[in-house]
Amino acid sequence: MILPKNNRLTEVEVAELTVIVAEFGCRIQPIVGDVRTIYAIVGDERHELMISRLEGLAFVDRVDTIQSPHKLMDIKSDLARHRVKVGGVTLGDELLVMAGLCTIDPKNPNYFYETAHAVKEAGAHALRGGVWKPRTNPYAFQGDNRSLDILMEGSRRTGLPVDTEVMDEEQLRLALGAGVQILQIGARNALNYSLLRQVGKAIAGRETAVLLKRGMHLGTLSEFISAAEYIVNFGNPNVILCPRGTQPGLDGYRNHPDESITPLLKERTWAPVVVDPSHSVGKATYVPACALAAVAYGADGLCIEAHISPSHGLGDDPKQAITPKVLAELITRAKALHALRRSPKPSAPVS
C-alpha cells in the first residue's frame, strides 16, 4: 500500500511506481477515494529492496506492507503444528520451568550441583547455568571453559537438560560437543545474524532447542520473530522466544519488564514463549511477582535464576538469584495460575 504525499499522483509518477514494482513481479492498483487516492501493490510485496526503492521516491509518504515476512515462524505456516519439547514438557501443555545459576563458579562446582538438585526438587524441568558470560566491563569475570564440564555433570546427576549461552562459533562447537540440550542466544546477540545462522546450521538434524532472548531495544515484534526465522530456516524448529525486559529500565528495575508482549507474539507466531523475570526486574525480591505476571499474560514457561546461596554466587546471582525455597513457592503459584487461566469456568476462590 503506497501512500502518496499529495492527494493523488500524476500519470508520470504512477508510471514510475509501475516500473519499479514490475521488476519484482508486482503491479499497481489505484484505489480512488473521494479525497485521496492510494496505490495498492498487487503481488508478493515482501521484497525489501522494492519497498526501499518506493520509499526513496520524493512523492511517496510511506509504504505499508501487510504480508508477514516470516514464512516459517508465521502462525499460519505449516510449522504451526510443531510442538517444542524440553525436559519432558511439551510447551503449551504444561508450564515449563528452567532454573539455575547465572554464572557457574569453576572453583566451587558444588554450588551448581546443589542448586541443580534443589531446583529439580522445587519442580524445575531444566537447568540453566552460565559457562561464558557477556559482561559490560571487559575486566569482569567472563566465564571459563571448565564450567562446561560442571554444567554437563549437573545434567547427568539430575537427569535434567541444561541451557547455556553461546556467543560465538567456538563456544557453539564446544557446547554442542559436550551435549548441551538448550542453547541460549543472549539479548546482546539477539540480532547477531552471523551467530543465528551458525546456530541454525549447527543444530539442524539434532534435537537441540534454542532459547532466543529478545534484544534490549524496543524493536518491532516482527524483528524479534525474524531473528528466530534465521535459525529455523536451517531445518530445526525447536526455537523458544524469551522476553527479558527492555531498555531504558523502569525507575527501580534493571529493565522495563516486557512479559506483556506474550499475547502479541502468540497472535503472530506459533513459537512458545518463555519469560525471563530475573533479568526483567534484576533483583531477587521482585522476581516472583514478575514471574506470575508472565503466566498471567499466557507465557508457556519461565527461565529463572536461582542459587542455593545467592550471596556466594558470581555475576548477577548475588542480586538476582532467588533461593530454591522461594522458587518452590513461586512454581506452585505459577502452576495454579496456569491452571486458572485455562479453566473454562473458573470457580470462585475458596477464601
Added chain:
Amino acid sequence: MILPKNNRLTEVEVAELTVIVAEFGCRIQPIVGDVRTIYAIVGDERHELMISRLEGLAFVDRVDTIQSPHKLMDIKSDLARHRVKVGGVTLGDELLVMAGLCTIDPKNPNYFYETAHAVKEAGAHALRGGVWKPRTNPYAFQGDNRSLDILMEGSRRTGLPVDTEVMDEEQLRLALGAGVQILQIGARNALNYSLLRQVGKAIAGRETAVLLKRGMHLGTLSEFISAAEYIVNFGNPNVILCPRGTQPGLDGYRNHPDESITPLLKERTWAPVVVDPSHSVGKATYVPACALAAVAYGADGLCIEAHISPSHGLGDDPKQAITPKVLAELITRAKALHALRRSPKPSAPVS
C-alpha cells in the same frame, strides 16, 4: 551527596559549596576515599533551589539526594496507617473492581444503566462513567453535562459509588455538587498542578476519593507520588494511584503496559494502587490478561472499561470495553489470584 568532576575539590570550591548549603541550614562533610573524595550534605537536603544551585556549579558532576521529597505520601509518614475505602471495600484487604463506560452517551442513557447493573452483578464495587472526555481530536465528542445526571442516576439505581474524570474547576464544581464519590485525574492532567491543588482543596473535609492516573511519559515514580502529595496536602488522604500504560506504546498495544511498577510504588508509598488495564492495552481482547498481570504484581484493584454492547459505545468503548460476561470471568480469576498471592503456603493446584 555531591559528586565532583575531578577526584577532589580545591579549598575554594569547597568554600563555595559551604556558602550555598549554609543558606539552607546545611553543612558539607567531605568523605575522603583512596581515589576520590565526595561531599555529603548534612542537614535537610530537600531544598529544590539548593540542589539547583549546586548542580549549576562547573566543578560539580551531579548531586544525589537520598531523602524522600514526599512528606505525607512516603511509606514512613504517619499517614501510612490510613486506609482508603471505596464502595465498601477497604483497599489492601480485598481486591477493588471499578468498571463501566469510557463515555456515557447522553442520548442513550440505558446503555449506562444496563451496564451498571450488569457490572454490579459481575462483582464490581464501583462504576466508572465518562461525562467529560479529553480527546486528541478537537472535533470529536467531548462529553456533555447531561451525562452527569445519568451517572448519578446509575449510582442511585445500583447503590455503587461512581468515578468520573474532571479536567477543570468547572467540572470539579459540577461533579462534587452532584455527589460524585470518586474524582478521576486523567493521564493528560497527571502533572496539571493547578488542577491537583483545586481538587485537593475541594475535597478537603469530604469523603471523596481521587483516582490519580499516571502520566503518559516514563517519568520517575517520585514525580508520580509527588503529584498525589499535591492533593493530600490539603487534608484528604483518599488518593489512589493508577498506572495506565506509558508512551511509546508497544507494537500492538495502545500503550506500554506498566502494571509492573506496582511493587516499586508500594516500597515508596502507602497509597493503594489500582491498575487500568483497558488503556494499557487498548483492545478488549487483551484486557483480561493485563488485568491478571496487575494482580500478579500486587495491585489493590482494577479499573476496567466494560459495556453491555461495546459496538454501540462512544469514545474508546467500541474497541476497549469488555462485556459484563467477560468481566465476570475476569473478576473470578483475579480474585482467585489475589487469594493465591496471599496464601502463606500455596498448595498444589488441583488439576
Added chain:
Amino acid sequence: MILPKNNRLTEVEVAELTVIVAEFGCRIQPIVGDVRTIYAIVGDERHELMISRLEGLAFVDRVDTIQSPHKLMDIKSDLARHRVKVGGVTLGDELLVMAGLCTIDPKNPNYFYETAHAVKEAGAHALRGGVWKPRTNPYAFQGDNRSLDILMEGSRRTGLPVDTEVMDEEQLRLALGAGVQILQIGARNALNYSLLRQVGKAIAGRETAVLLKRGMHLGTLSEFISAAEYIVNFGNPNVILCPRGTQPGLDGYRNHPDESITPLLKERTWAPVVVDPSHSVGKATYVPACALAAVAYGADGLCIEAHISPSHGLGDDPKQAITPKVLAELITRAKALHALRRSPKPSAPVS
C-alpha cells in the same frame, strides 16, 4: 484502509463493515490482491468513533487512516499563508530569539530588569519570565502574582514583548489583563484540553501569541499538532510549536533533546517551530550546542533561559540559565548558521 486478520473477509464480515461506515457517510471498497484483500474506506474517514468501532471488530487487525486530522493546522489548510509575528520578527524570515528567566524573583526584581536589558543587547527579540511555576515538589516555590508586575515593567523598559506560562483560567485572566503578549502552555499541560480551549477562546480577536510546548512523552506528532488545533480553532492562529525534550532523558541530560522533530513538523503543519534547548539538556554548559542543532534542523527560533547571575536565580536558573555574554555569542553563531542553511550555494568557509 482496513487490514483484516485473515487474507480476506467473509461476505458477512464485509457487510458488517459496510453498515458501520455507512453511518458516517462512507463506503467500503475491497482491493483484491493476489494473496490478500484489504478494504478501503471511501469518504471522509476522520470520524474517531467510526475508527474505534472498526478496530473493535474481532476480524480487523488494524485501521490505517491517511487523512490529516488537522483541518486548520495542516500544511495544506488555507491558514498556511498565515505568518506569526513576535517582537517585530516574522517567523520563518528571521531567526526569533526569546530569552530570560525561568522564574522571576519577586523580592529581587532587578535581576529580571537587568537580564532583560542584557538579553535585548545580546540580540533577543522577546523576553521570557516565569511568574507562576509548575513544580514537581509541592513545597517548592510556585511563583507569585507580584512577579506579573515585574514582568510587564521589564517589557515596558525594554520595549520587548514578554512570554509567561499560564496553568489555569485565573492565571490566564491575570496575564491577559496585564498585557502579556505571548502565553506559554507548558509541557505538563500540553494535553490539558480544558486549558487549551480556555486560551483559544481568550485570545480570539487579540494579537496575543501562544508558545505551545510539546508534552514530555514520546507521543505522535499528530497529537502535538492537534493540541494546537484546539487553540487555533477559536480564531487566533498565532500559535508556535515548541519542542523541549522528552522523557526518559538521555544519560546526562535532563530530557532527550528532540529538536530533530522540526523537519517532520514542517512537513505536516505551517506553524513555526521555536525550540527550547534549556529544558532539552537542563544544564547551561550544553545549551549552546543544542541551540545550534535546533537551527541546523530548521527551527524558526529559540527560547532560552538566561540570567545576569545564574547562581542567584530561582527555579532552574542556577543550573540551566546561560549568561547574556554566552547568549550573545550563541545568537551570533545561530544567525550565521540560519543564513548558511538558506544560502542556495554555500561557499567554502574562510579558514
Added chain:
Amino acid sequence: MILPKNNRLTEVEVAELTVIVAEFGCRIQPIVGDVRTIYAIVGDERHELMISRLEGLAFVDRVDTIQSPHKLMDIKSDLARHRVKVGGVTLGDELLVMAGLCTIDPKNPNYFYETAHAVKEAGAHALRGGVWKPRTNPYAFQGDNRSLDILMEGSRRTGLPVDTEVMDEEQLRLALGAGVQILQIGARNALNYSLLRQVGKAIAGRETAVLLKRGMHLGTLSEFISAAEYIVNFGNPNVILCPRGTQPGLDGYRNHPDESITPLLKERTWAPVVVDPSHSVGKATYVPACALAAVAYGADGLCIEAHISPSHGLGDDPKQAITPKVLAELITRAKALHALRRSPKPSAPVS
C-alpha cells in the same frame, strides 16, 4: 556509596557490609547525617561482583559507584593524548567525512567506482561500502564476498581508505586480509563482546581503525564506552564512536536521532565521535539537517550513505543515500559550521 533502605543500619548490618567489601580490599566509612546515614566504600570500588553482592542485601536500597569503569577509554587515561587519523585527517582537527554505499552490488561494480570518485570530488576523506549486510529479513540480500574486491579496487582507484562492516571472525579475516583500513562494528553487534575481542586482537599492532556504532537501545553511555574498551584493551587505540540513532524511532524517522550525546561522550572519553545521520533519520531528504546538527553538537566527523544513483542501489540506498551533489553542499555547510563553532569570537553573518 551505599544507600540503605532505612535511615541507618544496625551494627550487624554494617558488619555484613564490611565483610563483603573487605574481600575486595575495601572498607566502609559511615557518613552520619542529621536524618540519615549513608555508607561510603573506601578503596577501588570497580568490582562488579562486590557491587552485585551489596545490591543483593535486603537492607540496601542501591549502590552508587563514582569511579569510571573505563581504564583506557576514560578522558583522564594516558591514552587521552592519542589522536586517531583517518584518510589523512586527524580527528579533532578537521571534520572527517566518510561516504559511500550502504551495500555494494557485486553485479554492478561501476556504481561503487563512480560513487567513490564522486564523493572524493565532493570532499569525502574515506569510502564506506557494505560487503556483508545484517538484514532483519533472512531472505533479503546478505552481501557477497566478491564485493570485497570491488571495495578494495575503489580504494585503489581513489586513494581513499575504506570502511566496511564485519559481523564474524571469517569476515574479519577476509577484510583484514584484503587490506580494509576501517572496520565497522554495526549497531546489532554493538554488545557482541566475542566479536569486539576478536577485532581488538586482530588489529593489535596494525594501523587499522574501528568505527563502533552505538547499539539500538537507550543504554548508558558507560556501556557504549565500555564496548570500545574491549577493543582498545588489546593495544590498538584507533577506535571511533558512532551514534546512529536509537529505537524506538521518532514518528517519521527510522530511529530517534542521537547526535545530541556527542558532548556527553566527550566529557567522559577522549575517543573521537563520528555521527551517522543516514541511519538516524533513514530518508535521504532528512540527512543534511541531521548531519549539520551533529556538527552543531561537536561531532568530529560524519559517516553518510551516498550513491551516484540512489534508486539503483541495494539495501537502504534507494531510500537513504544522498547524491554526490547533495553531499558536496552538505560538506561545504558542515565545514563552515565546524569552523563557526571554533571561532573564538564569531562575527556577525554577512547577510
